[in-house]
Amino acid sequence: AKKAGGGGVVGVVKPLTGAEEKKVGKLVAWGFDRSTCIDALKQTVGDVDKAVLKLLAGVYPSHLKGPCPAGGEERDPDELEELRFDERTALESIFGEDCFRELWQQIGEVLGCEITVEAQLAGVRGKSSMTVLVRYDAPCQYPFSPPYLLVRCEALPGAQCLKISRALCQKAEVMVNKNPGEPMLYDLVEWLKSTVEKEAAAAKEKEREKKAAADKAAAAEAKKTQPQAKSKIDAVEEFAAKKVSRDALAVQAERTNARLSKQE
Structure with missing residues (x-):
């Protein structure tokens, strides 16, 4: 560390408190690297929700x-919430309370939801849980624009989760360009599940072919x-047969010599 002109210390990194580490852990769990999470929390003054939103904005590929979207039409918030509410109600009915959860802000506004599904992943034995985080904080115009999206799966590395998340964003x-609103x-979510399971099946088939x-x-x-190998065996057998023949001749010769000796 170096001392600044005023006597202060420059270059010393202050260790995170237990509460700060907990916040960083929540963000890292979504696949972001630790330093990026710390920066996001610093920029949002420790607000985890705002930090998540900042990180989510970076998930979308830059060409999307x-x-x-800049210059997009701003919709009536009540209209948007009505569409979102109807969708959340349907999703809760489909996935059940164990696999669907609304995300609430303290003031009572719903910011999005989490949906968890079971899927077979490439290189992973058995099915794994995948959670899709959906956020549509203002000024997001979902369903007239895509929502913020992020996929988490403990069975996969963070980098792979981010890759899947970007594919989901695309x-x-x-989908929204085809059917806005x-x-x-x-x-x-069904597309995500189908895609990862097709990849798993393809990987399994590739391994089988290999x-x-x-x-x-x-x-x-x-x-x-x-x-x-057969030639070697034949050669060994031939050698053995010849050896037996030679041995037999030798024995016969010894017997003949023995008889001749007796006759003498």
Whole structure:
């Protein structure tokens, strides 16, 4: 550390408190790296909800319009909430209380929801839980624009979760461009589940083909070396037969010599 002109210390990183570590942990759990989470919390003065929103904004690939497109038409908030409320009611009925949760702000405003589904993932034994975080904080115009989206899965590395999240964001933008104003979350979650399971099936099939190719190569190699092995066996058997023959001749010669000796 270096001392500044006024006697202060420059370059010393203050350790996080237990409460701050807890906040960072909540953000890291969504797949973001630790330093990015700490920066987001600093910029939002420790507000986890605002930090999440800041991080979510960075999930959308830069070439997409995203949840808050510039120059987009601003809709009536009551109209938006009515559409969102109807969708949340339907989603809770479909997924159940264990797999669907509304996200509330302290003042009573619903900021979004979380939906959890079970899916088979590539390279993971058994099905895994995947949680989709949905946020539509103002000025997001969902369902006339895509919502903020993020996928969390403890069975996958954070970087892979972010990759899946970006793919989900791209799909959301395609869907809203095709049918603006139409709630999409159920179809979006089903698309996510179908996509990761297709990837898992493809990976499994690729592994099966790889094993089949290895088995075929091993069989071909075994077949190739079989004649050589047979030739060696034949040579050994021939040698053994000749040795037996020589031994028999030697024994016969000894007997003949013995008889001749007696006759003498």
